[in-house]
Amino acid sequence: MANLPDDDVPELARGIHDMGGLPGGAVDRHEHAVTLWEKRVDALLVLLTRKDVFSVDELRNAIERLGAEAYTSMSYYERWTASIAWNLMQRGVITADELGRRMAEIEAEGRQ
Amino acid sequence: MTASVATAKRFKPGEPVRVRRAFPPGHIRTPIYIRGAEGVIERDCGDCVNAEERAFGRSGLPKLPLYRVRFKQRQIWPDYAGPANDSVEIEIYANWLERA
Numbered sequence: 001m002a003n004l005p006d007d008d009v010p011e012l013a014r015g016i017h018d019m020g021g022l023p024g025g026a027v028d029r030h031e032h033a034v035t036l037w038e039k040r041v042d043a044l045l046v047l048l049t050r051k052d053v054f055s056v057d058e059l060r061n062a063i064e065r066l067g068a069e070a071y072t073s074m075s076y077y078e079r080w081t082a083s084i085a086w087n088l089m090q091r092g093v094i095t096a097d098e099l100g101r102r103m104a105e106i107e108a109e110g111r112q
Numbered sequence: 113m114t115a116s117v118a119t120a121k122r123f124k125p126g127e128p129v130r131v132r133r134a135f136p137p138g139h140i141r142t143p144i145y146i147r148g149a150e151g152v153i154e155r156d157c158g159d160c161v162n163a164e165e166r167a168f169g170r171s172g173l174p175k176l177p178l179y180r181v182r183f184k185q186r187q188i189w190p191d192y193a194g195p196a197n198d199s200v201e202i203e204i205y206a207n208w209l210e211r212a
Binding site: 003004006008009010012013014018020021054055057058060061064090091 | 133135136137139140143144145146147148149163166167168169172187188189190
């Protein structure tokens with residue numbers, strides 16, 4: 001922990017992402033091959049931010065609010081995907097109903 | 113309201129600064145472990161869009177000065193075992209800095 005006492009830090013102030021100084025274990029330095037869907041998510045965000053649909057700060061803001069359990073269990077691009085969906089709904093680009101129906105269709109088709 | 117670029121504090125490289133110790137909710141780019149710490153301005157990074165505002169769908173304007181601030185590792189971590197001159201540098205918006 002840091003030198004400064006942290007007893008004045010309100011519990012709600014520390015998001016799960018703000019982990020500097022907390023015990024974190026060893027760093028996994030293995031290279032990870034990027035899959036096609038991850039590249040697509042990356043490209044999607046580039047398009048959305050360049051077209052000013054929403055900003056990277058909004059992307060991060062929603063990621064920081066996923067909740068500790070989701071934040072730690074999801075992969076990097078899974079977090080992006082969840083945040084992109086949230087921000088597209090926030091901006092009125094898609095509705096939760098449209099997204100829910102499409103997700104169910106894809107699941108029924110047995111696709112990933 | 114955040115300060116405009118015109119009225120925001122300006123610091124020069126080498127100036128000692130203290131990071132404000134505050135814990136607002138929101139999208140904050142100043143990590144908790146550095147809030148309250150004292151460091152030195154390493155460089156002026158120019159004026160940048162205010163991410164705390166843009167995170168909520170607003171323009172993030174007016175821009176805020178952004179500074180890279182250098183801190184001594186030994187002053188931050190009580191059990192830091194590395195050389196005394198080891199430092200950590202963090203880019204911090206002007207609204208989080210005050211003169212030390």
